[in-house]
Amino acid sequence: MSGAPLVALRGVGKRFANGVQALAGLDLEIGPSEFLAVLGPSGCGKSTALRLIAGLAAPSQGRIVWDRAAEAATRAPGGIGFVFQEPTLMPWSSALGNAMLPLRLAGVPRAEAEARAAAALAAVGLAGFERAVPRELSGGMRMRVSIARALVTRPRLLLMDEPFAALDEITRWKLNDDLLGLWATERFAVVFVTHSVFESVYLAERVVVMGPRPGRAAAIHGLSEPAPRAPGFRTSARYADSCRAVSDLLSAALAAPAA
Amino acid sequence: MTRGARMARIVAPAALGICALAAWEVLVALNGIPPYVLPGPLQIARTLVADWTGLSAALAVTLRITLMALAAAIVLGVALAILFAQSRWLANALFPYAVVLQVTPVVAIAPLVIIWAKDATLALLICAWIVAFFPILSNTATGLDAADRNLADLFRLYGASRWQTLVRLRLPSALPYFFAGLRVSGGLALIGAVVAEFVAGTGGTGSGLAYVILEAGYRLQIPKMFAALTLISAIGIVMFVVLGLIARLALRRWHETAGAGEE
Structure with a gap:
């Protein structure tokens, strides 16, 4: 990452009402249009970190610092897109209805919202499925609708919480590539939470490795490979080397005693 | 559901019913049971036809009260549920009283209602409403709280107003719950x-099927009692089927229980 970060977490901790300390002393910087992967075991507070960045919860300790120039635009409704592990669609609404929800909530007139949502659906490869309801779509297609909904407002920052974890390997690879394609054209910043070493190395410019709860950034691995990756990267020796390096960092983070 | 399975769902109970009716008729005929003890199905059918003028008028009265009570239960049940959903405090304060109203037997409340309400129809309507509204209220309230947590977060992220969240998220989420409650409330109404009406025992004009049963009982017109009973059951069955059909049509596109396996 170069230049001032879009958003930075400084010593952020989160303690829930039930006493569980999900995060402690987490430092994280996300550059404008950076693709950052956050890798860690289940329950290390990765999702909590995303919710804090999104403003859905407030940190108990530490601060979240936004870039002055970009803060207003990013934190306004629609400035941040969020993709959950589940597609989280409204089952009573069509793909188009789901994709245009953020626009309708912002008061965009129906005709304009429909046009923009249709374009977002086309961008994720779902042209022709506007009228289908979630029940009629496959798991991968539902996730595409979810991504279209997150991108329909053209956000500055896209937060993704293990979005492809429930999908089969082939669908997952395809969605990985499509996501990288969208990122290359739109240049939003991405925080991509995952527990897959291979996925994090394939997608991200930097991989932040988190240790077990309470989560903190145990190591950061910068990937020299130009992003988005060239075809064939997944089978290259450089990819394998990076996976091994990140794997070692993860093992070290897991072995280290919790602070 | 396959065509065969659907047929079986209609044919099986129909066949059982016809067999039972035939056995009943034979039993009455063979043992020479007098009609004032137990009339056979054929005699009940003949009574239905012969007394149709009086019976249909009573049917209309009972049907009208039932449907009006159900309509009131829908409007007030849903309105109360929405009110409950606005404030946890309000819901906590009011819900116990809704339960009290529900668990107190209507036969015990009815005499009071009849004294207080000037109009006999109004008294019956209030009693039927008291019995019918609770499933709609409690189901809709549960449904309004059952919206997907992540979707609710998404609405917050996009700065949705309370009204937008209610109309676009919570009410649609509550719809399957509402329809489940509606089906129960239909029968209860x-x-x-x-x-x-049994408690009120209003005579003269404008009396419903319950009064027909009471009056026929006093006069030992047992076939007429059975005829009125048949009509009450018929209302119940038709309501159950129609409400189920409405729910299926309304939820066809999205809810799993509605059209599951229909393709």
């Missing part, structure tokens, strides 16, 4: 209407 009928029970409430009949029980209240």
